[in-house]
Amino acid sequence: MALSVNTYFIQMIEDIGICPVTRMADKLGVVTADGQKLKEVPAISLGTEGMSPLTMANAYATFANRGTYCTPVFIESVTTAQGKSLPVPKSSCSRAMSERTADTINTLLMGVVDSGTGREAGLTSRDNAGKTGTTDSRHNAWFVGYTPNLSGAVWVGAAGAEQVSMENITIGGVYHPKVYGGQVPGPIWKDAMSGALDGEPAPDFNTVHIPKPEKDKKDKDDRDEGDDNKPSDSRPGDDDGDSDRGRGRGNGGGRGGNGP
Numbered sequence: 001m002a003l004s005v006n007t008y009f010i011q012m013i014e015d016i017g018i019c020p021v022t023r024m025a026d027k028l029g030v031v032t033a034d035g036q037k038l039k040e041v042p043a044i045s046l047g048t049e050g051m052s053p054l055t056m057a058n059a060y061a062t063f064a065n066r067g068t069y070c071t072p073v074f075i076e077s078v079t080t081a082q083g084k085s086l087p088v089p090k091s092s093c094s095r096a097m098s099e100r101t102a103d104t105i106n107t108l109l110m111g112v113v114d115s116g117t118g119r120e121a122g123l124t125s126r127d128n129a130g131k132t133g134t135t136d137s138r139h140n141a142w143f144v145g146y147t148p149n150l151s152g153a154v155w156v157g158a159a160g161a162e163q164v165s166m167e168n169i170t171i172g173g174v175y176h177p178k179v180y181g182g183q184v185p186g187p188i189w190k191d192a193m194s195g196a197l198d199g200e201p202a203p204d205f206n207t208v209h210i211p212k213p214e215k216d217k218k219d220k221d222d223r224d225e226g227d228d229n230k231p232s233d234s235r236p237g238d239d240d241g242d243s244d245r246g247r248g249r250g251n252g253g254g255r256g257g258n259g260p
Helices: 006-016 019-027 053-064 099-115 185-196 213-224
Strands: 068-070 093-095 129-134 140-147 150-157 167-171 174-178
Touching: 006 019, 053 068, 053 099, 053 129, 053 140, 053 150, 099 129, 129 185, 140 185, 150 185
Parallel strands: none
Antiparallel strands: 068 093, 129 140, 140 150, 167 174
């Protein structure tokens, strides 16, 4: 996930099928930019449909909200010229996935901004996670990221039917041999989120322990070479380095529309 290896997602589609993916997309409110449902085709694993930044930001807000999806609402309040408040639409929420599944996704996507393709987008002062995206010929570049209390999406590309290949291109006075999601949209997201979250609480994600088979096997082999009579310091079920985490509030739902 952190290194954005697409072949893994193609294999996943082969293993589980397309229908579970489209059903989850429906639960996350993921539709194409013209409001249509995603097509059930194998290439869905790579991303073949045009999306709006609002749709992507709000879907990722579901991960921040520990699996609860909330419809986005653009309007916070309406007041007449006479000072009378008018009712505004309310967000409706539903369970899209278990908290455990959302926590696992959050843990994986934290690796993208920590040591993966989204390093240039990573916030240093709070927990954050996200995913980069770049289309063929670099016609579109994305970064969608979130903290436990705010989600946002950045898209860089040409509007409408025009397709601009973002290779050997100057954007904002900076020359780019090739545009990547983590290198142009990522820093934009970082600047916008840093400003939006300035002075706001910085809750933690509820992370889960995801074993690394090779490392865990080596650690076990190293322990096996020690004194067999020495009692273990670990208790069953303890996570290495994560036992003091899990106090995050995960209240990101419904704010995807506020993303940059």
